[in-house]
Amino acid sequence: MRTYIPLRLLYLGTTGILFTLCIICLNALGETNHPVQDAPLTDGGSMYTDFLAGDSLARRGWTLWRENACGACHDSNMQRDMTAPALAGVTTRWSAYPREDLYRWVQNSQRLLGSGHPRATELWAEWGPSVMSNYANLSDEDVAAILAFVETRARG
Ligand code: HEC
Incomplete structure (x- = not known):
């Protein structure tokens, strides 16, 4: 069971990074669409x-x-x-x-x-x-x- 905990942390960490990247991209898109x-x-x-x-x-x-x-x-x-x-x-x-x-x-x-x-x-x-x-x-x-x-x- 123990070995799964670091894996789960890794999974959560990656999701967090991807989420942050998404927010940055969406912000950049918002800038370009600005009239x-x-x-x-x-x-x-x-x-x-x-x-x-x-x-x-x-x-x-x-x-x-x-x-x-x-x-x-x-x-x-x-x-x-x-x-x-x-x-x-x-x-x-x-x-x-x-x-x-x-x-x-x-x-x-x-x-x-x-x-x-x-x-x-x-x-x-x-x-x-x-x-x-x-x-x-x-x-x-x-x-x-x-x-x-x-x-x-x-x-x-
Ligand atoms: C409904 C869209 C529209 C509006 C609003 C508009 N124009 Fe135009 N204008 C055009 C189009 C399209 C052309 C290109 C010629 C054509 O297809 O009639 C043009 C061409 C011109 C040209 C000639 C450009 C050149 O390179 O020789 C001038 C000057 C001009 N417009 C000035 C104005 C001014 C000043 C206003 C506001 C008072 C205005 N236009 C409002 C659509 C518009």
């Missing part, structure tokens, strides 16, 4: 708002970004493709066209596409049939502010 894109959307004086300090246009853009839920489809850190493309470098991709074209895109992307705009056509070829929401409520100045936020955020 990173939501992080900069919380204000409360976190480090994420520091990059906006002193830039009132970008700060306004940040508010508009949240109010209009651009982050539902676009990564709010501007880096990853999600349902919609990552927006880092977007003004460079549109630099061959008047700045207003980008405003028209955000206000009504399908109308710009219908006019045969080359960049809109290119985007549609890659991302269609996912249609971006229309933002007729946003003025040119509003979109300019959002783009200022996008650029500042993309620089990190």
Whole structure:
């Protein structure tokens, strides 16, 4: 009988170690599943708002970004493709066209596409049939502010 006691202890010890490992793994999984894109959307004086300090246009853009839920489809850190493309470098991709074209895109992307705009056509070829929401409520100045936020955020 006695010889079985160390075996039982060994068994309990191994189970304990496995259990601990499981907890560590589950915690790690929890970390990766955390919605990173939501992080900069919380204000409360976190480090994420520091990059906006002193830039009132970008700060306004940040508010508009949240109010209009651009982050539902676009990564709010501007880096990853999600349902919609990552927006880092977007003004460079549109630099061959008047700045207003980008405003028209955000206000009504399908109308710009219908006019045969080359960049809109290119985007549609890659991302269609996912249609971006229309933002007729946003003025040119509003979109300019959002783009200022996008650029500042993309620089990190
Ligand atoms: C319902 C999802 C959705 C929402 C919400 C959304 N977009 Fe988009 N956006 C897209 C998709 C999809 C594309 C790619 C083109 C296409 O398929 O229409 C795109 C493309 C773009 C582009 C062009 C990107 C490039 O590389 O040229 C810009 C700029 C843009 N979106 C800005 C915005 C802004 C600003 C908002 C918020 C005001 C917003 N989007 C909200 C889905 C969305």
